[in-house]
Amino acid sequence: GQQLNQSPQSMFIQEGEDVSMNCTSSSIFNTWLWYKQDPGEGPVLLIALYKAGELTSNGRLTAQFGITRKDSFLNISASIPSDVGIYFCAGQLVGASGTYKYIFGTGTRLKVLA
Amino acid sequence: EAGVAQSPRYKIIEKRQSVAFWCNPISGHATLYWYQQILGQGPKLLIQFQNNGVVDDSQLPKDRFSAERLKGVDSTLKIQPAKLEDSAVYLCASSLMRTGYNEQFFGPGTRLTVL
Numbered sequence: 001g002q003q004l005n006q007s008p009q010s011m012f013i014q015e016g017e018d019v020s021m022n023c024t025s026s027s028i029f030n031t032w033l034w035y036k037q038d039p040g041e042g043p044v045l046l047i048a049l050y051k052a053g054e055l056t057s058n059g060r061l062t063a064q065f066g067i068t069r070k071d072s073f074l075n076i077s078a079s080i081p082s083d084v085g086i087y088f089c090a091g092q093l094v095g096a097s098g099t100y101k102y103i104f105g106t107g108t109r110l111k112v113l114a
Numbered sequence: 115e116a117g118v119a120q121s122p123r124y125k126i127i128e129k130r131q132s133v134a135f136w137c138n139p140i141s142g143h144a145t146l147y148w149y150q151q152i153l154g155q156g157p158k159l160l161i162q163f164q165n166n167g168v169v170d171d172s173q174l175p176k177d178r179f180s181a182e183r184l185k186g187v188d189s190t191l192k193i194q195p196a197k198l199e200d201s202a203v204y205l206c207a208s209s210l211m212r213t214g215y216n217e218q219f220f221g222p223g224t225r226l227t228v229l
Contacts, residue, residue, distance in 0.1 A: 003156055042118070042205050042220025043157065088156050099169045102218065104149075104156030
């Protein structure tokens with residue numbers, strides 16, 4: 001099945017550093033979502049983006065919806081140990097029956113060194 | 115508000131055996147999703163329900179996987195018979211309605227290991 005490409009696949013950073021990750025697709029999406037998944041848990045929504053070019057912040061997180069609607073990036077400023085986890089992007093598609101479904105990226109695994 | 119509940123949390127079976135997973139969505143959520151998440155990958159949609167009807171099962175391996183959502187609330191996902199490549203975390207998610215963007219809330223998942 002289709003998946004979005006995320007980069008980097010994994011990264012180690014020092015506490016306090018800023019982090020940037022992105023997500024690209026060959027398909028156009030009308031909505032981009034960013035999730036974080038902790039070990040043993042399901043993904044939790046961080047940010048939702050609804051319009052091309054939109055820049056949205058949630059605390060230390062900032063995400064942008066690419067102008068082409070085929071990409072998005074997520075920035076985390078001043079990382080802290082609890083930022084450790086796997087970050088997934090997801091794009092919203094309209095299914096054949098007019099319903100909405102979500103395609104997930106391959107994930108970026110973040111590890112923060114104290 | 116209670117979240118999405120799933121059980122069991124872990125299951126280990128031999129290949130060719132059968133297994134079933136249960137999901138109880140957030141109260142009032144009409145849409146329910148089952149995802150398969152293989153280690154190192156993102157979740158992949160298996161089936162989507164709107165109330166008790168299927169709206170998308172295009173990626174469900176129907177020769178071995180089946181799912182139902184009786185009375186539009188709880189749902190079960192079954193694998194019969196299981197293969198080694200079915201080892202994964204099975205995530206259930208629910209949202210308020212199918213049209214427009216409505217946040218999906220995920221359960222903790224069931225980790226299946228097929229030996």
